[in-house]
Amino acid sequence: xxxxxxxxxxxxxLRCLPGVGPKSAQRxxxxxxxxxxxxxxxxxxxxxxxxxxxxxCQRCNTFTEAEICDRCLSPRRDPSLLxxxxxxxxxxxxxxxxxxxxxYYVLMGRVSPLDGIGPRELHLDRLLARVSDGLVREVILAxxxxxxxxxxxxxxxxxxxxxxxxxxRIARGVPxxxxxxxxxxxxxxxxxxxxxxxxx
Amino acid sequence: xxxxxxxxxxxxxLRCLPGVGPKSAQRxxxxxxxxxxxxxxxxxxxxxxxxxxxxxCQRCNTFTEAEICDRCLSPRRDPSLLxxxxxxxxxxxxxxxxxxxxxYYVLMGRVSPLDGIGPRELHLDRLLARVSDGLVREVILAxxxxxxxxxxxxxxxxxxxxxxxxxxRIARGVPxxxxxxxxxxxxxxxxxxxxxxxxx
Numbered sequence: 383x384x385x386x387x388x389x390x391x392x393x394x395x396l397r398c399l400p401g402v403g404p405k406s407a408q409r410x411x412x413x414x415x416x417x418x419x420x421x422x423x424x425x426x427x428x429x430x431x432x433x434x435x436x437x438x439c440q441r442c443n444t445f446t447e448a449e450i451c452d453r454c455l456s457p458r459r460d461p462s463l464l465x466x467x468x469x470x471x472x473x474x475x476x477x478x479x480x481x482x483x484x485x486y487y488v489l490m491g492r493v494s495p496l497d498g499i500g501p502r503e504l505h506l507d508r509l510l511a512r513v514s515d516g517l518v519r520e521v522i523l524a525x526x527x528x529x530x531x532x533x534x535x536x537x538x539x540x541x542x543x544x545x546x547x548x549x550x551r552i553a554r555g556v557p558x559x560x561x562x563x564x565x566x567x568x569x570x571x572x573x574x575x576x577x578x579x580x581x582x
Numbered sequence: 583x584x585x586x587x588x589x590x591x592x593x594x595x596l597r598c599l600p601g602v603g604p605k606s607a608q609r610x611x612x613x614x615x616x617x618x619x620x621x622x623x624x625x626x627x628x629x630x631x632x633x634x635x636x637x638x639c640q641r642c643n644t645f646t647e648a649e650i651c652d653r654c655l656s657p658r659r660d661p662s663l664l665x666x667x668x669x670x671x672x673x674x675x676x677x678x679x680x681x682x683x684x685x686y687y688v689l690m691g692r693v694s695p696l697d698g699i700g701p702r703e704l705h706l707d708r709l710l711a712r713v714s715d716g717l718v719r720e721v722i723l724a725x726x727x728x729x730x731x732x733x734x735x736x737x738x739x740x741x742x743x744x745x746x747x748x749x750x751r752i753a754r755g756v757p758x759x760x761x762x763x764x765x766x767x768x769x770x771x772x773x774x775x776x777x778x779x780x781x782x
Contacts, residue, residue, distance in 0.1 A: 385645070385674075386635075386651075388632045388635050388647060389636060391631065391632070392628040392631075394628070395628035395629075396599075396628075398614070398622070399613070399625075400609060400613045408674075412671055413600045414598070415636060419633065421598025422633055425595040425596065425598055425599075426629035426633065427595075428594070428595035429623075429625060429629070430626050431588045432588045432592040432611075432614075433623060433626065445585070446586055447586040451586075471608060474585075474608075
């Protein structure tokens with residue numbers, strides 16, 4: 383008396399979503415079928431459409447429907463700055479700051495030896511080709527401050543420095559609004575080590 | 583410099599899933615596109631298939647690919663017992679107990695005056711038609727012990743009793759393995775009120 387196979391398939395397929403285990407997948411499937419069939423239909427069509435039209439920008443590697451994305455084509459962007467981020471979500475976070483007007487390169491991942499992801503799997507040759515356009519003067523590494531993000535930044539830093547590029551890393555320190563009492567010791571130690579001199 | 587519209591659509595469409603807000607929807611969309619396109623493809627096809635072939639069993643109202651589901655057609659099920667549950671998930675929970683061999687009726691909801699869901703919206707006339715097949719001798723109400731579940735059980739109980747059906751409600755009490763110290767007062771009070779005499 384198992385569930386119908388198309389229902390089982392749907393529950394199983396929903397598990398490809400991050401953070402969705404067997405229980406949530408079941409709940410999602412029944413929710414869609416029982417209470418939101420139009421939503422299920424929209425989701426199906428959105429997936430179909432996204433899989434069909436979305437590809438990677440030839441320049442910055444983010445998702446776009448065109449050969450090259452609007453941002454890379456924009457004349458209002460400073461082509462001498464290239465900020466390297468791990469994911470499109472990180473790119474969006476950077477954009478929200480409105481503190482950066484250069485261009486981007488999205489790695490779509492990070493160096494992670496434990497997962498077998500090295501420079502080759504990340505296609506760092508494409509990043510190298512990108513920075514060699516004759517316009518880029520500084521590469522800003524904005525990978526995460528996790529172990530893997532740091533390894534990625536180190537790998538990229540060495541690679542770019544050896545080819546004569548100016549490379550920088552976004553600053554680490556106490557968050558804005560952060561109280562020393564609640565900041566972890568590692569962050570505080572870094573903030574001391576990387577202190578900035580005032581009135582110079 | 584907004585995200586491509588097919589990406590925006592996908593993020594928006596993912597929000598029809600229960601418990602998925604804007605942040606998770608974004609994470610899911612990027613995960614699918616960046617790391618699991620085959621998974622996205624499978625999900626799209628599973629949705630398409632489920633929407634196409636799944637319908638409600640004419641007898642028990644659960645999801646099935648046929649006119650009448652396997653369970654309702656099974657000769658090994660006792661047709662004199664009909665257990666009413668709110669959702670297919672609840673039905674699955676009942677089945678897992680292996681303590682019940684009768685048939686089911688799935689309400690696909692609950693009476694919820696605040697949400698404008700009354701007996702009519704729940705199509706209780708279909709349940710009435712179902713129990714009037716001449717075989718059902720007892721209707722077991724297994725709706726949740728939430729406010730809405732209790733209102734549903736009360737509504738169904740009155741309706742069925744007035745038509746001469748034998749109606750019962752699954753037992754309430756301290757959970758198996760439960761310690762009195764950690765059980766809430768309401769449950770404990772019910773357990774005392776509904777105590778069973780031993781050695782009778």
